[in-house]
Amino acid sequence: MTNSVEEYVRQNEPRFLNELLELLRIPSVSTLPEHKQDVARAAQFVGDSLRKAGMENVEIITTQKHPLVYADWLHAPGKPTVLCYGHYDVQPPDPLELWESPPFEPSLRNGNIYARGACDDKGQMYMHVKAAEALRAAYGGKLPINLKFLIEGEEEVGGESISKYVQEQGAKLKADVALVSDTELFADGVPTLCVGLRGLIYLEIEATGPARDLHSGMYGGAAPNPVYGLIELLSKAKDAEGHIRIPDIYEDVVPPDPAEIESWKWLPFSEDEFLKHEVGSSALTGEPEQSVFARIWARPTFEVHGIAGGFTGTGAKTVIPAKATAKVSLRLVPKQHPERVLSAVKQWVKDNTPKGIQTEVRVLSAGPAISVNPNHPAIEVAAKAFSEMLGKPTVFIRSGGSIPIVGEFATHLGIPTVLMGFGLPDDGLHSPNEKYRISNYYTGIMTIAHFLDEYGRNSV
Amino acid sequence: MTNSVEEYVRQNEPRFLNELLELLRIPSVSTLPEHKQDVARAAQFVGDSLRKAGMENVEIITTQKHPLVYADWLHAPGKPTVLCYGHYDVQPPDPLELWESPPFEPSLRNGNIYARGACDDKGQMYMHVKAAEALRAAYGGKLPINLKFLIEGEEEVGGESISKYVQEQGAKLKADVALVSDTELFADGVPTLCVGLRGLIYLEIEATGPARDLHSGMYGGAAPNPVYGLIELLSKAKDAEGHIRIPDIYEDVVPPDPAEIESWKWLPFSEDEFLKHEVGSSALTGEPEQSVFARIWARPTFEVHGIAGGFTGTGAKTVIPAKATAKVSLRLVPKQHPERVLSAVKQWVKDNTPKGIQTEVRVLSAGPAISVNPNHPAIEVAAKAFSEMLGKPTVFIRSGGSIPIVGEFATHLGIPTVLMGFGLPDDGLHSPNEKYRISNYYTGIMTIAHFLDEYGRNSV
Numbered sequence A, B: 001m002t003n004s005v006e007e008y009v010r011q012n013e014p015r016f017l018n019e020l021l022e023l024l025r026i027p028s029v030s031t032l033p034e035h036k037q038d039v040a041r042a043a044q045f046v047g048d049s050l051r052k053a054g055m056e057n058v059e060i061i062t063t064q065k066h067p068l069v070y071a072d073w074l075h076a077p078g079k080p081t082v083l084c085y086g087h088y089d090v091q092p093p094d095p096l097e098l099w100e101s102p103p104f105e106p107s108l109r110n111g112n113i114y115a116r117g118a119c120d121d122k123g124q125m126y127m128h129v130k131a132a133e134a135l136r137a138a139y140g141g142k143l144p145i146n147l148k149f150l151i152e153g154e155e156e157v158g159g160e161s162i163s164k165y166v167q168e169q170g171a172k173l174k175a176d177v178a179l180v181s182d183t184e185l186f187a188d189g190v191p192t193l194c195v196g197l198r199g200l201i202y203l204e205i206e207a208t209g210p211a212r213d214l215h216s217g218m219y220g221g222a223a224p225n226p227v228y229g230l231i232e233l234l235s236k237a238k239d240a241e242g243h244i245r246i247p248d249i250y251e252d253v254v255p256p257d258p259a260e261i262e263s264w265k266w267l268p269f270s271e272d273e274f275l276k277h278e279v280g281s282s283a284l285t286g287e288p289e290q291s292v293f294a295r296i297w298a299r300p301t302f303e304v305h306g307i308a309g310g311f312t313g314t315g316a317k318t319v320i321p322a323k324a325t326a327k328v329s330l331r332l333v334p335k336q337h338p339e340r341v342l343s344a345v346k347q348w349v350k351d352n353t354p355k356g357i358q359t360e361v362r363v364l365s366a367g368p369a370i371s372v373n374p375n376h377p378a379i380e381v382a383a384k385a386f387s388e389m390l391g392k393p394t395v396f397i398r399s400g401g402s403i404p405i406v407g408e409f410a411t412h413l414g415i416p417t418v419l420m421g422f423g424l425p426d427d428g429l430h431s432p433n434e435k436y437r438i439s440n441y442y443t444g445i446m447t448i449a450h451f452l453d454e455y456g457r458n459s460v
Helices: A002-024 A033-052 A122-138 A160-168 A226-235 A258-264 A271-279 A292-298 A338-352 A377-390 A404-413 A438-458 B002-024 B033-052 B122-138 B160-168 B226-235 B258-264 B271-279 B292-298 B338-352 B377-390 B404-413 B438-458
Strands: A056-061 A068-073 A081-087 A107-109 A112-114 A146-152 A177-180 A192-197 A199-208 A301-308 A323-332 A358-367 A395-399 A417-419 A435-437 B056-061 B068-073 B081-087 B107-109 B112-114 B146-152 B177-180 B192-197 B199-208 B301-308 B323-332 B358-367 B395-399 B417-419 B435-437
Touching: A002 A033, A002 A112, A002 A122, A002 A438, A033 A056, A033 A068, A033 A122, A033 A146, A068 A160, A081 A122, A081 A404, A112 A438, A122 A146, A122 A438, A146 A160, A160 A404, A177 A404, A177 A438, A192 A377, A192 A417, A199 A226, A199 A338, A226 A301, A226 A323, A226 A338, A226 B226, A226 B301, A258 A395, A292 A395, A301 B226, A301 B301, A323 A338, A338 A358, A358 A404, A377 A417, A377 A438, A404 A417, A435 A438, B002 B033, B002 B112, B002 B122, B002 B438, B033 B056, B033 B068, B033 B122, B033 B146, B068 B160, B081 B122, B081 B404, B112 B438, B122 B146, B122 B438, B146 B160, B160 B404, B177 B404, B177 B438, B192 B377, B192 B417, B199 B226, B199 B338, B226 B301, B226 B323, B226 B338, B258 B395, B292 B395, B323 B338, B338 B358, B358 B404, B377 B417, B377 B438, B404 B417, B435 B438
Parallel strands: A081 A146, A081 A177, A177 A417, A192 A395, B081 B146, B081 B177, B177 B417, B192 B395
Antiparallel strands: A056 A068, A068 A146, A107 A112, A112 A435, A199 A323, A199 A358, A301 A323, B056 B068, B068 B146, B107 B112, B112 B435, B199 B323, B199 B358, B301 B323
16 A cells, blocks of 8 residues: 555655645744734645545634644544644744845745745645645545644744643543654654753743843842842752752653663764764763763753843843843653642752842743653554664664654643654754745655554454 | 122022022923024123123134033242133923922022923032132232133033043143032031042943844744844843952942041931832842942942833834944943943844844943042032031032043043032932022032132141
């Protein structure tokens, strides 16, 4: 059956590409109100594509913000059900002047599609649609598995609507496993399944000092400065080597199991290349006794993203501001409880707030880490299908980032997620000149179809 | 003679007030290009007023930015020459919504003039013009002293043009003493001369880390974060009690002499009131073994005004930025050399830059502290005249702020400055609802005329 799927994909490559280019031309920037109609248009496009691929019960679901697209095909009794997730919204394209071709006029160069959303996530989401179409063609109008699609238009702006929908529609969305293609291959040509995502706590810490902005000449030396108060506080979060010094913060952290650590050694990775070509700084930082993989995948972090409230314009202003706010995040690893970490952080802020300063901690989001059992049948099938398609053993990696919907699926639907993505590390998500390898688009369609086919077959 | 000056001022109060109100109606905001014509109009207004007051050789001097106004009256041979300085430009009025009456439609309420520039510095500068007019009336068309006026329109934007002019026009500006009214009374009704100003070094410290902005999920834990790098660095600038820890920074600092410290004890001051009504924080900070006056007047400071470059918008963004910049200032006290302090700071930055981060120090300005000898004849006369007019002993205070022109006069003209201001601590300079006490405007005119009269008389 695989052969006929492959054949169908090969024969339809030009059309599959053109359809994706059409979707990429819709500037569905979810954060910008002026693109609201474009986002709605992209939702319709996705709904139409699902209908043409043979999906049924296609719904464009209105939400508080941007529509959800639902569809299903449930005529394979006794076979498992896979919930395919993706998003059709994109990040704003700016800075526009850095794009070599306009972000919403896809350009084909060097074997890549250059466009905003080419990889994140239109190109990857659309592979699911085309995989369903190809399978259906190969099976003469039927599918070897039950499929549900839930595609959102708010991933880049927090995903509130889908979160609410998943909480409320447990019965409708019931499935055995979710499939998400919003990740990348560890390296070009290496079949990669992501089996761990860090959690994220995002905080604002507001410090207040004087009742109003003060002139630093008149009051400097006696008046507390909230910008410096935050600097004093936040400097105590980590030691010079990068160990977090907030009491109890490592309490629930468990080291990765030896097999996983062993497997990392087989990944094609050069610390020197990583430093030079990915990070681009003079040295890597962080806990020296941990490997780079452990630092970015398996260890919690404390990061300060910015401090607002003082003077940051051009030139000089000698202000002691009345307040200042820091944006702070902690990445969490499996077994850490967001609430326990939060209360440790709050206590630490309280204990370390300098004299003359008041602090308040506001929680913007808090979600746990996710780990997927690599021995889950769906993961095993996915690993095998991936490996067969790319001709190499599948590697299991983690990601240091967070995909909140995976947590929602685990919490509210009780299902694991197969994280099977075909991006490349240099695809430039959220950056100018975002791209997606054209051959990865086709390979992705075939691999996903192959996985769905095998997963249906294996569970008979 | 004083009596007839007083009489003239009393009789002309309504006209003196109306003239000032007219000047206050001109929105001469020097930093905003759309007000360039208004700034020019204010310069013309000042020139015309000087001419009407009997000054000669009135010039509106074109500069790179905003005009300087010069005038003189030099027909008192054998008498000293006073150089009167002030500025006719003002700060932007925003936030506009906090003004109870429009900033450029002066409103008289509670004995005050509410308007942008009422105190800083139009109201105070204009006292000099009216004092000259009143003296001339009292002396039948002559003056008991030689006067030069140099009024600028760039004080709120750095004062580059006047600095250049003073450097180049030493002969033209030759005088025995300068007179500046851009300071305040220590408290309402207390005759106050300012005899010390702190110097200021203003720096930008730029930290760079990764070659581009990174996703904190993907790289957090291994990639250096320039925002946190700055936090680590800057936190080492002071200990928890506020002592600066940059090596050698206190090298040249000398304590105020015992007589000055003794005199501070007689100032009407309550630390509790200062904390509650001026600073408005939960506690004062800074070196605990120093008095509040020493901390704000006689000790150097290290202040961080803001950090730019990370994410500070609404919501959450998990960025590790490629670079971040801190705005930092140090206030200097007499005997500290800006160049020595600068090189100590640069060395300290170099020695404390965290791993993986590069730092660069950019100097935006650097000027030394000023101290005026209270035994200088002009200061002694000013103190006596002030005291006679307000019926209380004159207090000598310092200001923690910096008035760069006073340093220029000292360096390039070799003259001290009488800092005789009539603002009040709550006049709200640079803030909404800036005000100036109407009675202080009249008292100021009389006091300045009295000082000029006595200074001419004493030096015969």
